[in-house]
Amino acid sequence: MLSVFLQVIRRDLLLAMRQKSDVVNTLFFFVVVVTMVPLGIGPEPALLRDIAAGVVWVAALLAAILSLPRLFANDYADGTLEQMLLSSEPLSLIVLAKAAAHWLTTGLPLTLMAAAFGVLFDLDVNSTLVLVASLALGTPVLSLIGSIGAALTLGLRGGGVLTSLLVLPLYIPVLIFGAGSVGAASSGVGFTAYFLLLGAFSLFAAVLTPWAVAISLRISVE
Amino acid sequence: MSSVSVGSRSRPGLFWFSSPQTFFPLAGKMTVWFFVIAAVLALVGLYIAFFVAPTDATQGESYRIIFIHVPAAWMSMFLYLVMALWAGIGLVMNTRMSSMMASAIAPTGALMTVLALVTGSLWGRPTWGTYWVWDARLTSELVLLFLYLGFLALQAAIDDPRRADKAGAVLALVGVVNIPIIYFSVQWWNTLHQGSSVSLTRSPSMAATMLTGMLIMALAFWAYSIAAALHRVRSIVLEREKRTEWVRELMAQGGLK
Numbered sequence: 446m447l448s449v450f451l452q453v454i455r456r457d458l459l460l461a462m463r464q465k466s467d468v469v470n471t472l473f474f475f476v477v478v479v480t481m482v483p484l485g486i487g488p489e490p491a492l493l494r495d496i497a498a499g500v501v502w503v504a505a506l507l508a509a510i511l512s513l514p515r516l517f518a519n520d521y522a523d524g525t526l527e528q529m530l531l532s533s534e535p536l537s538l539i540v541l542a543k544a545a546a547h548w549l550t551t552g553l554p555l556t557l558m559a560a561a562f563g564v565l566f567d568l569d570v571n572s573t574l575v576l577v578a579s580l581a582l583g584t585p586v587l588s589l590i591g592s593i594g595a596a597l598t599l600g601l602r603g604g605g606v607l608t609s610l611l612v613l614p615l616y617i618p619v620l621i622f623g624a625g626s627v628g629a630a631s632s633g634v635g636f637t638a639y640f641l642l643l644g645a646f647s648l649f650a651a652v653l654t655p656w657a658v659a660i661s662l663r664i665s666v667e
Numbered sequence: 668m669s670s671v672s673v674g675s676r677s678r679p680g681l682f683w684f685s686s687p688q689t690f691f692p693l694a695g696k697m698t699v700w701f702f703v704i705a706a707v708l709a710l711v712g713l714y715i716a717f718f719v720a721p722t723d724a725t726q727g728e729s730y731r732i733i734f735i736h737v738p739a740a741w742m743s744m745f746l747y748l749v750m751a752l753w754a755g756i757g758l759v760m761n762t763r764m765s766s767m768m769a770s771a772i773a774p775t776g777a778l779m780t781v782l783a784l785v786t787g788s789l790w791g792r793p794t795w796g797t798y799w800v801w802d803a804r805l806t807s808e809l810v811l812l813f814l815y816l817g818f819l820a821l822q823a824a825i826d827d828p829r830r831a832d833k834a835g836a837v838l839a840l841v842g843v844v845n846i847p848i849i850y851f852s853v854q855w856w857n858t859l860h861q862g863s864s865v866s867l868t869r870s871p872s873m874a875a876t877m878l879t880g881m882l883i884m885a886l887a888f889w890a891y892s893i894a895a896a897l898h899r900v901r902s903i904v905l906e907r908e909k910r911t912e913w914v915r916e917l918m919a920q921g922g923l924k
Contacts, residue, residue: 593841597834601824610820611838614813615845618852625856646848657841664833 449534450542457546460519467515468550475508475555479562490567497566498576498627505555505580506616509587510609512551513595516543517662521599530666537655540596540662544588544655552584568627575630582643583623589650590615596661619646685762687904688913694897694904701894708887715880729793732786734880738888740783743811746776746892750818751843754836766832767907769839770822771900775892777815784808803857807850814842828907 461468482500483493520526529539559580563573594612598604626639684690716734723730750772757766787805788798799805818835825831908914 590841593837597821597838598824603824607820607824610813611817614810614817614849615841617810618845618848621852621856653844657837661834661837664830664837667830 446534446538449532450538450545453539453542454546454549457543458549461546461550467512468554471508471512471551472554472558474511475504475558478504478507479565483565493566494568497562497568498572498579498624500566501559501562501576502580502583502620502624505559505584506587506613506620508555509551509584509591510612511605512547513591513608513612514605516547516592516595517599518595518604521666526662526666530663536659536662540592540658541651541655544585544592544658547592548585548588552580552588556580556584569631572627572631575636576627578640579623579626579636579643582640582647583619585647586619586643586650587616589647589654592658593654593661596658596665599662599665619643622646682762685760685764687764687767687908688911690764691901691904691917694901698894698897698901701890701897705887705890705894708883708890712880712884712887715876715883720876720880721874726794729790732790734884736783736786736790737881738885739779739786740808741885742888742892743776743779743783743808746772746779747811747814747839747846748843750776751839754832754839758833758836758840763832763907764904766836767900767903768896769835770832771896771903772892773815773818773822773835774899775895777812777819779888779892780808780812780815784812801857803850803854806853806857810849810853811846814846818842 479500482496486492486496517526520529530536532539556577560573560577562568563570563576568576591608591612594608597611598608601607622639622642626636626643629639630636684693712734716731720731720734722728750769753765753772754769756762757764757769784805787808791800792798818838821838822831822835825834905914
């Protein structure tokens with residue numbers, strides 16, 4: 446079972462490496478969206494410092510949403526997905542591996558990239574570290590819940606916009622506690638509770654979503 | 668196959684009304700009754716609301732909007748649960764009628780959510796001095812509207828009704844699991860962010876007539892929701908079963924009243 450899990454991750458990472466533009470474009474989108482905000486609201490450092498965490502988190506949600514279609518679309522188009530559905534290995538395990546690979550090619554780069562935004566938004570080192578850590582803890586949820594949306598809208602017209610409609614409301618708790626942790630850290634309230642909750646969301650999602658995704662894929666492909 | 672007439676079925680069991688053919692006439696009768704009940708209750712409730720219930724000591728006349736607002740808010744939340752329940756039953760038991768019921772409830776639920784939001788902001792203007800605050804309850808209600816709209820959008824995007832039913836069911840159930848998490852997150856976010864939170868707690872003792880009026884209105888909303896959902900489910904049944912024998916017979920007899 447573990448070997449299937451690792452195989453799927455390896456395969457998806459290999460595919461991502463072969464087609465770097467998908468991964469790079471998502472990151473580029475993330476950077477561009479975050480850059481737009483100071484241009485829109487003005488360059489006052491105090492204001493930017495206050496909104497930095499929220500902006501970075503919202504941009505991360507959007508970037509994650511944007512990258513969701515590639516989770517299953519290519520496999521669906523070339524028939525690999527049907528082989529996965531027919532496989533004797535548990536589908537939820539394969540799905541979990543695909544979500545993990547998606548996180549490695551989206552959530553993880555976004556997290557690392559966020560460190561640079563600390564500088565752009567005049568955050569101190571401490572807040573930047575908290576921001577990066579909150580993204581590291583919370584972004585798995587984006588890949589996991591997002592995969593439900595991607596599976597449900599597989600092959601539908603206008604699937605991309607529809608996915609964001611379905612998935613964004615479900616991202617609210619992660620957004621709240623992700624962005625909130627930075628504010629709590631800088632105001633001295635302490636961010637432990639936020640991190641515990643973010644970690645809990647990730648684990649909860651890792652347990653339940655693969656199951657829902659497996660059902661959704663069977664519904665969409667049958 | 669489906670040309671078997673209702674009377675010739677042997678024993679009405681648990682799944683008797685899970686067939687569109689047997690449910691359709693029942694839904695027709697119930698629709699009429701529940702619309703009548705809703706109208707009568709609404710008349711009584713509104714009479715109490717406008718003529719019997721006293722003017723509120725602190726809020727004046729503007730509080731009277733709660734006779735619409737509170738029942739609508741209750742129904743908006745309750746209908747999502749009922750919708751998810753029917754969708755879940757449809758997914759597990761593979762009963763078509765349950766899934767159609769879920770699809771029929773969704774627009775009414777969304778309507779109730781909109782009604783609760785609009786009446787809430789109309790009430791907020793004279794009471795709080797603003798149409799909208801990022802209060803936990805308001806925000807969660809808005810998120811609930813998004814969940815309804817997501818369900819409707821997903822079902823609208825899928826042409827195959829069987830897939831639409833099942834995909835909608837998964838989404839509704841995922842939503843149900845998430846609703847408490849979203850609610851408590853928003854509540855926590857709200858208490859941390861808002862310095863001077865607007866208190867939603869009204870004067871502790873509510874006059875008995877106010878409460879009576881509100882409960883009667885709540886029952887009227889229940890009856891309306893049931894009637895509207897049944898009315899809609901009849902249309903869905905006809906649309907999906909239009910090629911079956913029994914619908915043709917019904918059409919031939921002019922039985923679509």
